[in-house]
Amino acid sequence: MKILSSDLVQIIAGKYKGKTGKVMRAIPKEGKVIVEKVNIVTKHIKKRADGTPGQIVKFEKPIDVSNVKIICPHCKKPARVGYRILANGKKTRFCKKCNEGIINPKISKQ
Numbered sequence: 001m002k003i004l005s006s007d008l009v010q011i012i013a014g015k016y017k018g019k020t021g022k023v024m025r026a027i028p029k030e031g032k033v034i035v036e037k038v039n040i041v042t043k044h045i046k047k048r049a050d051g052t053p054g055q056i057v058k059f060e061k062p063i064d065v066s067n068v069k070i071i072c073p074h075c076k077k078p079a080r081v082g083y084r085i086l087a088n089g090k091k092t093r094f095c096k097k098c099n100e101g102i103i104n105p106k107i108s109k110q
Helices: 105-109
Strands: 008-011 020-027 032-035 040-045 055-060 068-071 081-085 091-095
Touching: 008 032
Parallel strands: none
Antiparallel strands: 008 020, 008 068, 020 032, 040 055, 081 091
8 A cells, every 4th residue: 555654645535525634544454544634423332331421432434545645745736656666675655746755754753
């Protein structure tokens, strides 16, 4: 999957088309991503016998990765992502619009 957690993405299809947000979590096995403040659902939780109170919880549900495009940090436009093998043998992502490398902020900090 070409979109990783902490990437900035734009929704290109569905109810939230045009919205942008940060990927909170990527789920590669299912081909889905959870985007911050997008696809929010409300769940009513029943009270339990052990004293846990009933409540209403709002949270983000996953959306399909085919419905999002990464926003390139260089050209600031939604773009497709490609892979490139560097001379040292590392595999990196690049923007197919501006041909610049895309570095994940979460990975580059470590």
